[in-house]
Amino acid sequence: MTDVVKKGFRSRALGAGLKALGASGLPRLAQPFTQGRGAILMFHHIRPWAGGVFTPNRGLEITPEFLDETIAALHGRGFDIVPLGEIPARLRQPNEKPFAALTFDDGYRDNLVHAIPVLEKYGAPFTIYIATGFADGTARLWWVELENAIRALDSVPFAGQTLPASAADEKMAAFLAIYWNLRAGSEARLLDEIARIAALARIDGAALTRGLCMNWEEIAKLATHPLCTIGAHTVTHPRLAKLGDAPARQEMAASRDAIEARLGQPVRHFAFPVGDPTSASPREFAVAAELGFDTAVTTRKGMIFDAHAGRLTALPRLSVNGDYQERAYLELLLTGAPFWLWNRGRRIAA
Numbered sequence: 391m392t393d394v395v396k397k398g399f400r401s402r403a404l405g406a407g408l409k410a411l412g413a414s415g416l417p418r419l420a421q422p423f424t425q426g427r428g429a430i431l432m433f434h435h436i437r438p439w440a441g442g443v444f445t446p447n448r449g450l451e452i453t454p455e456f457l458d459e460t461i462a463a464l465h466g467r468g469f470d471i472v473p474l475g476e477i478p479a480r481l482r483q484p485n486e487k488p489f490a491a492l493t494f495d496d497g498y499r500d501n502l503v504h505a506i507p508v509l510e511k512y513g514a515p516f517t518i519y520i521a522t523g524f525a526d527g528t529a530r531l532w533w534v535e536l537e538n539a540i541r542a543l544d545s546v547p548f549a550g551q552t553l554p555a556s557a558a559d560e561k562m563a564a565f566l567a568i569y570w571n572l573r574a575g576s577e578a579r580l581l582d583e584i585a586r587i588a589a590l591a592r593i594d595g596a597a598l599t600r601g602l603c604m605n606w607e608e609i610a611k612l613a614t615h616p617l618c619t620i621g622a623h624t625v626t627h628p629r630l631a632k633l634g635d636a637p638a639r640q641e642m643a644a645s646r647d648a649i650e651a652r653l654g655q656p657v658r659h660f661a662f663p664v665g666d667p668t669s670a671s672p673r674e675f676a677v678a679a680e681l682g683f684d685t686a687v688t689t690r691k692g693m694i695f696d697a698h699a700g701r702l703t704a705l706p707r708l709s710v711n712g713d714y715q716e717r718a719y720l721e722l723l724l725t726g727a728p729f730w731l732w733n734r735g736r737r738i739a740a
């Protein structure tokens with residue numbers, strides 16, 4: 391889960407800006423400076439587009455066809471697609487070719503059905519980050535609960551007001567208002583408020599998790615796939631920076647321990663849930679290093695530079711966002727130029 395909602399809201403303006411930048415020819419000239427050593431690509435759902443007019447989480451899904459096009463674009467631009475575990479060594483040695491690592495967050499069943507055939511077609515290594523509470527069927531996909539509840543309701547009581555939610559634009563406005571209000575507060579308030587709203591629409595959060603996420607049997611089978619690396623993504627998928635020291639550390643360590651116990655293989659990589667600066671902070675980057683993870687990834691935007699060799703538990707990613715399923719956008723992102731602008735010229739922006 392990322393800040394895709396906000397991005398989706400701004401996608402038209404941003405899309406026009408990206409198009410203008412792409413047409414300028416500047417990104418190609420700047421590429422030697424902005425592309426760095428490569429990128430860690432971030433994906434969530436891979437599934438055929440089901441359509442709909444109220445789809446606030448659309449940024450979190452791309453079609454199998456666009457996954458295919460993404461890998462084709464990487465090949466076309468000369469990227470080596472490498473297992474995540476090779477990145478530390480790759481950063482220690484010069485290499486003329488840029489690298490790309492493919493990462494999938496949360497452990498969705500559609501990855502198994504729709505992503506694996508594409509990844510196999512290209513022989514592309516990939517990493518899937520498992521939140522163990524999703525695999526257990528107990529942790530909550532609260533952003534999907536909120537979407538489904540608002541889709542079903544005509545109005546939403548929230549913070550002493552009644553938000554209209556009959557037309558699609560009203561539903562989007564209600565979703566954004568509630569989402570960003572709750573994102574600013576504690577994890578407990580976010581979960582309680584969305585549980586209350588979901589109950590009004592008779593949404594069964596546990597059934598939603600079990601329907602969308604792989605169970606342990608499926609994960610165990612996936613873990614034996616020669617192209618697959620399994621990473622950890624906490625137990626309950628909280629915004630770790632909102633938790634106290636001990637609970638945050640416990641979420642990180644317990645998810646790794648549970649996966650290792652279930653799969654009988656070491657877990658060397660971690661992804662911070664939500665992953666923006668309000669959800670993953672320098673405290674958690676340090677804990678990830680203390681716990682011995684080889685790498686940990688955020689949802690900060692950026693390419694990977696040599697200097698990231700010293701910050702392997704605070705790595706940025708390149709989000710392959712459902713709001714931008716166009717080859718031209720992807721090609722532009724792979725030059726690194728948009729990140730250079732977003733990060734105001736800083737290569738390390740964590």
Ligand SMILES: [Zn+2]
Pocket residue numbers: 391495496623627662663664
């Ligand atoms: Zn996640």
